[in-house]
Amino acid sequence: MTETVKPDTASDPGVLSTPTTAGRGSGRRLRGAIAHYLGTAIVSGRIQPGARLTGEVANSEALNVSRGAYREAVQVLTAKGLVASKPKDGTRVLPRSNWNLLDPMVLAWAFAGEPDPGFVRDLFELRAVVEPAVARMAAERRDKDDIRKMKRALTGMRRHTLATEAGRAADREFHDALLRAAHNEVMMSLAASITSAVNWTTIYKQRSRALPRDPVPDHVRVFDAIVEGDGEKAVKAMQTLVDLAHEDTTAAMEDDDHRRI
Amino acid sequence: MTETVKPDTASDPGVLSTPTTAGRGSGRRLRGAIAHYLGTAIVSGRIQPGARLTGEVANSEALNVSRGAYREAVQVLTAKGLVASKPKDGTRVLPRSNWNLLDPMVLAWAFAGEPDPGFVRDLFELRAVVEPAVARMAAERRDKDDIRKMKRALTGMRRHTLATEAGRAADREFHDALLRAAHNEVMMSLAASITSAVNWTTIYKQRSRALPRDPVPDHVRVFDAIVEGDGEKAVKAMQTLVDLAHEDTTAAMEDDDHRRI
């Protein structure tokens, strides 16, 4: 009799079920979990550039998923420049220079494990270049609405601290409003990625210990400069803000290393 | 006789066959052609944010492709933040703020039709911020090998002009070598996107008329400053280079508008 039986997914959920980071909790679909699994494996260096992924059939069987779902996950990685597929040659990990490091999801994968210190340094160098420039543009182009949004985010940051999720949300809101105030779509897209990364580092800082410094005054200085329309002042204020954030993150990472040893 | 007959793809190749831009000429697979078709339709504004794509079954039938290939194409768009899919709600185009504007493929789609002047302006503002900073880093960190590569690219630019493909390749080589000299992975990833965009604008410039200005001297000034290790000088030289490129592109676009009218 043609009994339609589901393949025994119960036998081995495999690597796709770790509930915290991977797995498909909260709307994330199966292909998303597969992409996350492969993505972290590649970004973390567990699968090195040039290496070949095992064939679609074998790999999809190993993960207990259909070939179609597996292929869709690989398409996602391909779209982000992590891998490339050719008939007969298989699916190979591309050199790092091809990776879309600013893709929010790639950043998430990079911060899923222990982030590479060099990578964090590079990221902050980019922030140090871009964010002050954005602050200047915001100071020159902001309108009433921009200022209102930033103000509301600031009060939110004051009420809750960065230790709470609400506080971090307010922090993101502030940066987001600042970006919109610059009125440059490309900058916004770039900064959205940076914001994503900043969010990860913020979590990282909190993980090791309570943040010793109150970040609100620094944000206020940037805000004031933008309200005044003083571009130079905004640049300076933002530079110090990024520098301080960098110091805090570095300190947190060293502290984290310490307690690990 | 079980004669294996191909489904009549000959009847209607549909929109996937325009040979110049879309279509799968040169290794591009079917799903690539679909992604290109949908991507340009979205980026060009023919399908507006919030709009719903017709269902998978209907759309894949309309394009004469299987659902699997169509779905894989949609995954690519999803990975670049252009669309999002939910059961019952369908696949909807996301607001522009979610788009990954710096993704090389998205940039290609944006320049496939007539590029939006505002978008080009935003792009050059980003270049004006990032590239001088990269030039400074390159001046401070370059090694012998970096200089050698840049020198070779420069001679290539001198030999062929920007009118030839070889010349444009040399131009890309120069910028690429400069980026590597900065020794910052994230900057490289970002700049790879920018380079891609620059390439499109360069083609655009060439399309309308011969470039009136010889770009080599500007590049040489940047090169000299980097060789000397003079960061400030490199910043200044790169700023003027970007500014001139912006002027040329704007002029070309206006010229192009003129002859269209």
Added chain:
DNA sequence: CGCGGGTATTACTCCGACATAATCGCAAGA
């Protein structure tokens, strides 16, 4: 008027087969 459950619609996952394209080895020829 608000609210909870049923329903219809849509994407999601699975399966199995066949098509296509690169690569490698072998053989024929210079």
Added chain:
DNA sequence: TCTTGCGATTATGTCGGAGTAATACCCGCG
């Protein structure tokens, strides 16, 4: 011996259909 081309191999690519799961929408109930 070296080169060239052809065919076998093996990977990804494409296809069609069937069944599952999730959710927006509507309708009836309180």
